[in-house]
Amino acid sequence: MSHTVGVRQAQKQKTRQALLDAALVLLEEQSLSSLGIREVTRAVGVAPTAFYRHFRSTADLGIALVEEALGSLHPLIESLLAEHDDSEQLIAHMVDLISAHVQDHPSHVRFLARERHGGVQPVRAAMATQLQRFAEEVRVGLATQAESRGWGEDDLLMLSRLYVDHMVMTASELVEAEPGTEEALKDTARRQMLVIHLGRAHWLDHRG
Amino acid sequence: MSHTVGVRQAQKQKTRQALLDAALVLLEEQSLSSLGIREVTRAVGVAPTAFYRHFRSTADLGIALVEEALGSLHPLIESLLAEHDDSEQLIAHMVDLISAHVQDHPSHVRFLARERHGGVQPVRAAMATQLQRFAEEVRVGLATQAESRGWGEDDLLMLSRLYVDHMVMTASELVEAEPGTEEALKDTARRQMLVIHLGRAHWLDHRG
DNA sequence: AATTCCAGAGAACAATCGTTAACTGATGTC
DNA sequence: GACATCAGTTAACGATTGTTCTCTGGAATT
Incomplete structure (x- = not known):
C-alpha cells in the first residue's frame, strides 16, 4: 500500500x-x-x-448505502461483546452504544429503518444478509458467556435474533424521537433488555 | 339504520x-x-x-389505509386478551392469530411494515398513534392478570410495548418469509415470547 | 511525444407527472 | 317536474423524469 x-x-x-x-x-x-x-x-x-x-440504478446506490451504514457497526458490536463479562453492565453499555451511534449517524440509521421493509427488493435483501451476520456474531459472543451453559445452538440463535431485533427497534425509535424524550426511551429500552435477560437466565428452569 | x-x-x-x-x-x-x-x-x-x-393527496390515502389495516385488529386483540387466563397458552394463540392475519391480509401487513418508518410523515404519525393505542390496550389486558401483581404502571407499559413491538416484528417477518419457512419463524417467535414471559415472571425477584 | 482511456458534460427523446379549469349528466331535493 | 348538487370526465399546462448518443479534455499508458 x-x-x-x-x-x-x-x-x-x-x-x-x-x-x-x-x-x-x-x-x-x-x-x-x-x-x-x-x-x-x-x-x-x-x-x-x-x-x-x-x-x-438507484437500487444499486441503495445497496452501497447499506454497506456503508452497517459495515462500520460490526467492529463496534464485536468489541462490545468481547470486553464485557457482566451481562447487566453490558445491557447498559449496549443501549449507550446504540444511542451514541444514532446521534453520530442519524441519517444512516433512518435510512436503515426506512428501507428495511422498503419498496426496493435488492436493498431489503442486502440488509437482511447483513442483519443475519449480526445475529450470528452476537450468537458467537453469547456462546462464550457463562449464562449460555447448556443452551442449544438454535435456542442461542433465537435469543441473539431477539437481541438484534430489539437493538434495531431501539435505534429506530431513538432516531424518530422528539427532542428531550430520548432519555425516557433509553430507560425503557434498558428495562426491556433486562426483561429479556431475566428470561434468558430462567430459560433452562422452564425447559428442564 | x-x-x-x-x-x-x-x-x-x-x-x-x-x-x-x-x-x-x-x-x-x-x-x-x-x-x-x-x-x-x-x-x-x-x-x-x-x-x-x-x-x-396520496399521503391522505395512506392515512386511510392505516385505519383500514389496523382498525380491524383492535377487536381481535381485545378478545384474545380477554379469553385467556393461562399466559403460556396465550402466547401460542397470539402467534397463531398473527400468522392467520398475515395470511388473510398480506398486503395490509406489508403496507404497515413498509410505511411504519416510511418517507411520509403524516402516515408515520397515524400509525404511531394506533400502535400506542394497541400498547395501551395490551397494558390494560396484562393488568388484569395475576402475574402483574405488584407491577408499577410504567413497567407494565414498558412490557406491553415489548409485546406489541415483537408482534409487529413477527408479522413483518412472516409476510416476507420464503414459502415453507413460516413454521420455523412461528416457532422462533413463540420461543422469543416465552423468553419475555419468563423475564416477566422473575421481574419482581430482580427488583425486590 | 503519441496514443489510449474514461469521468463527466451536453443535448435531445418520449413519457409521465400533479394540478387547474370548465363540462356533463345522473341523483337528490323541494 | 323544475332546480340544485356533485361524482366523475375531458382537455390542457408546465415541469420533471430515465435513458440514449455524441462529444470533450485531462489522466494514464506506452
Whole structure:
C-alpha cells in the first residue's frame, strides 16, 4: 500500500461519495423507491449522466448505502461483546452504544429503518444478509458467556435474533424521537433488555 | 339504520374503496412516497381528477389505509386478551392469530411494515398513534392478570410495548418469509415470547 | 511525444407527472 | 317536474423524469 491510487481514481471516489452523501440527505424525507437520479446529481452539482459511471440504478446506490451504514457497526458490536463479562453492565453499555451511534449517524440509521421493509427488493435483501451476520456474531459472543451453559445452538440463535431485533427497534425509535424524550426511551429500552435477560437466565428452569 | 345510504353515496364509497384496493396492490412493490395519483386512478379505470373527490393527496390515502389495516385488529386483540387466563397458552394463540392475519391480509401487513418508518410523515404519525393505542390496550389486558401483581404502571407499559413491538416484528417477518419457512419463524417467535414471559415472571425477584 | 482511456458534460427523446379549469349528466331535493 | 348538487370526465399546462448518443479534455499508458 505504498503509492497513491492515482488522481483519476481518487476523483472518481470523491464524486461517488458525494452522490452517496447527497442521496442520504434526500432520503431523510422520502423513500428510496421515489429517489430520482436527476435529483441526486442536481444536489451534487454534476450532470445526470455522470450517475451511471458509478451506479447502475438507484437500487444499486441503495445497496452501497447499506454497506456503508452497517459495515462500520460490526467492529463496534464485536468489541462490545468481547470486553464485557457482566451481562447487566453490558445491557447498559449496549443501549449507550446504540444511542451514541444514532446521534453520530442519524441519517444512516433512518435510512436503515426506512428501507428495511422498503419498496426496493435488492436493498431489503442486502440488509437482511447483513442483519443475519449480526445475529450470528452476537450468537458467537453469547456462546462464550457463562449464562449460555447448556443452551442449544438454535435456542442461542433465537435469543441473539431477539437481541438484534430489539437493538434495531431501539435505534429506530431513538432516531424518530422528539427532542428531550430520548432519555425516557433509553430507560425503557434498558428495562426491556433486562426483561429479556431475566428470561434468558430462567430459560433452562422452564425447559428442564 | 333503516333506509339505505342513497345510490349516490354508495357509488362514491365504491370508487373510494376501489382506489384504496388498487393502491394497496401497487404498494406491494413500491413505497407510498413514490405512489402516483395517476397510477392509482389508471389501475381503477377512472379519470385522474376523480382522485381529488376522495383524497387530498396520496399521503391522505395512506392515512386511510392505516385505519383500514389496523382498525380491524383492535377487536381481535381485545378478545384474545380477554379469553385467556393461562399466559403460556396465550402466547401460542397470539402467534397463531398473527400468522392467520398475515395470511388473510398480506398486503395490509406489508403496507404497515413498509410505511411504519416510511418517507411520509403524516402516515408515520397515524400509525404511531394506533400502535400506542394497541400498547395501551395490551397494558390494560396484562393488568388484569395475576402475574402483574405488584407491577408499577410504567413497567407494565414498558412490557406491553415489548409485546406489541415483537408482534409487529413477527408479522413483518412472516409476510416476507420464503414459502415453507413460516413454521420455523412461528416457532422462533413463540420461543422469543416465552423468553419475555419468563423475564416477566422473575421481574419482581430482580427488583425486590 | 503519441496514443489510449474514461469521468463527466451536453443535448435531445418520449413519457409521465400533479394540478387547474370548465363540462356533463345522473341523483337528490323541494 | 323544475332546480340544485356533485361524482366523475375531458382537455390542457408546465415541469420533471430515465435513458440514449455524441462529444470533450485531462489522466494514464506506452
